[in-house]
Amino acid sequence: MSSARAERLVNLVLCLLSTRQFLTADRIRAIVPGYADAATDDAFFRMFERDKSELRELGVPLETGRTSTFDTADGYRIARQDYELGDVDLEPDEAAAVALAARLWESPQLAGAARGALVKLRAAGVEVDEDAGARVQPRVRAVDPAFAPLLAAVQTGRAVTFGHRRGGEPGEPQRRTVEPWGVVSWRGRWYLVGHDRDRGAVRCFRLSRISEPVKAIGPAGAVAVPEGVDLLEHVRRGFEPPPVVDKVRVWVAAGRALGLRRIGRVVGPREHGGRAGDELEMDLRQIETVARWLAGHGPDVAVLHPAELAEAVRRNWAGVAAAHRAAVDNDVAHAERPG
Incomplete structure (x- = not known):
């Protein structure tokens, strides 16, 4: 839509809202800016018909009628009570939610729209509880450059x-x-x-x-x-855990690996290598992930079942040992280098 036509439609709506009488097409042509540019009567009526259809498609309640029995042509008006938005009443928690949403959209691209929404709500007599919005801090902020x-x-x-x-x-x-x-x-x-x-x-x-x-x-x-x-x-779906593929049984030294104890189920006391501890049972979803976790506890944890998990833990230990040996050899070679 051209800017000239958009401006003409706005002027037409304002004109028809400001009167209680039905205005004829000739009267509208005389007082609404934009229609005087029509070169002929036919051009005006074609323009006016398009504008009426446009307003009705936009949902504007355009009425047709005559003010008195003496009128010889139909006129047009817009009933204000049908056109205006009804009263908006927000409960206290809803008003706080609106204020919180306005604080959420703090990116430069969206801040203007958020402020404009608040202004329109206040203009309609709706109070927005910004103090409540300030007391509750949003966890999501639209600040990522992308x-x-x-x-x-x-x-x-x-x-x-x-x-x-x-x-x-x-x-x-x-x-x-x-x-x-x-x-x-x-x-x-x-x-x-x-x-x-x-x-x-x-x-x-x-x-x-x-x-x-x-x-x-x-x-x-x-x-x-x-x-x-x-x-x-x-x-x-990307955050859902993988399916359980087996049950893990591990020995945990007494007083150690408290994180494992929180997520596992204690089967009962058990000794391992002469050390007191407990046998725990846990769900197995991904062997490599659990292996890295268990390997970090060193000798305080031993895998009892399954054998594939025990082997994965040993591979992790072997990898750490190899990396440590390489670092030590490099330090020694550097120290022995002349000058």
Whole structure:
């Protein structure tokens, strides 16, 4: 829509709201700026018909009628009670939630919209409890640099490319090309959910691991979000623990490995290598993960079952010992080097 037409529609709405009488088309042509530009009567009526259809499609309650029986032509007006928004009443907890939401959107790109929403609520006579919002601090903040460009790409339906570093992996970020479906918050962090073109599957990316620049590619509207997709469910699946594949039985020295004791079930007292302790039972989901955890306790823990886990713990110990020997040999060689 051109700016001239938009301005004319706004003027038409203001005109029809300000009167209780039905205004004829000729009267509207004379007082509403923009219609005087019509070169002929036919041009005006075509313009006016388009504007009426536009207002009705926008949901404006445009009435047609005559003020008296002496009128010879239909007129138009907008009933204020049908057009205006009804009273908005917020409960105390709802008002606090609105204030908290306004504090959440503190990024420069969204702060203006948040302030504008508060101004409109106050103009409508709705009190927003900002003191309550200050007492409760939001855990999620939209401050990641990638937030604004990704949100813009979602709104315009464009694919994006960006660098992404997987958690705990060193090296340069990998370049990814993604069709973004949405940006959602989960457990205090923001995530992008979309179709990863490089892997041909749905993927979730933590925004704090996305490196700039985030570049939108392709035409607007090219990305189609599947109907009924649950973005939070896709993120939630990434945090679900793997299935239990076995039961682990370990010996734990008396008074040691308190973290293991909190998550395990004590079967009973047991000695191992002449030391007193307890036998614990725990769920086994991923052997390598549990092996690294147990290996960190050294001689205070011994794996009784399964044998694959015990072997994985020994491999961890052997790797640490080899790394330590290499470091010692390097120090010795450096110390023996002349001058």
